[in-house]
Amino acid sequence: MRDVTEYAKFFLKKGLDSEPNTFDGNMKLQKLLFFANFINYAENEKLLFSEKMCAFENGTVIEEVRQKYKNDYNSFKQDAMRFDPDFSQQEYEILNKTIDIFGNLNARELSKLNHEFNFWQKRYQASTNENGYFNKKLSEITTEDFDLEVDKIRQVLKIRQENQQDNQVTELVNGVTFFYDPNEIDVDKIMPQLDFFSMNEADEESYIVSLDDGNLVIM
Known part of the structure; x- marks a missing residue:
């Protein structure tokens, strides 16, 4: 299983953070990684990467990537532009499906879609107490959470497939x-x-x- 930063570099190299070196650019990158992981789980019954996914206020976040983008964007972007991926066909298919379905949406739209999953709300509420203290451990999204709502992603993938021309x-x-x-x-x-x-x-x-x-x- 690859390090999540390889997939992040793939998205960055294609300019898919849309608003580079901004809060929204970081947010969109997080959501693309989240959906890629979920799509792979829905189609292949395994995660694309193993790094922890946490329920933050604006949706699911992979903290290692969020911090790297926030604190060292220029170096991260330069690494991405030099990145020469050696992904498998299956990995490319998952990444391209993610881009095809979600790539044209902005950060706020992706955040709203992320909020449609009950497990995000459950984990976010559990991790935030009345004093506003955030417990990262309680915010972690698991494969058990994915199992509860994987049919939502499968339905999105089904609609995408049906919209493609039958003879192609x-x-x-x-x-x-x-x-x-x-x-x-x-x-x-x-x-x-x-x-x-x-x-x-x-x-x-x-x-x-x-x-x-x-x-x-x-x-």
Whole structure:
């Protein structure tokens, strides 16, 4: 199991904190990590990373990443830009699904979605006493918490799948997902173009591939 900072660097390298070096940028990064972990648990019945997730006021937080982003952003960002991930296909699929579903939402929207899980409210309330003292140990979210509401994430994933065109399949190349119609395209024949595009030109996580008068179109 990888260190959570590797996934954080992946998101940072893609600029997904949206408002760099801000409180909201940090908050969005936290939520993307939380949802990636939950999606992996829903699909593969295991966590993506083992670092503790804690219920804070604005949602779930991985404290190691929050502190690193808050206190040493420039170094963290530089490390992220140099980062060359060697993720498995399964890891890329989870990260890209997370980005596809949640990447365009801002920090406040993601925080609101995080608050929809009962386990967040339970852990946050248990960890905060009447004097405002925060007990981090009592705030920890567990796989037992995930088990209680994993169907919510599975429903989101089901809707995403249903919204994709029925006649399309996907090919993952260097961490980039390409959607195509196998009745139209022989993916083996265009693999060199997909490999070059994913390594040199792609700035999104997914693309639709089609043919226009015999010419390859990637959009």
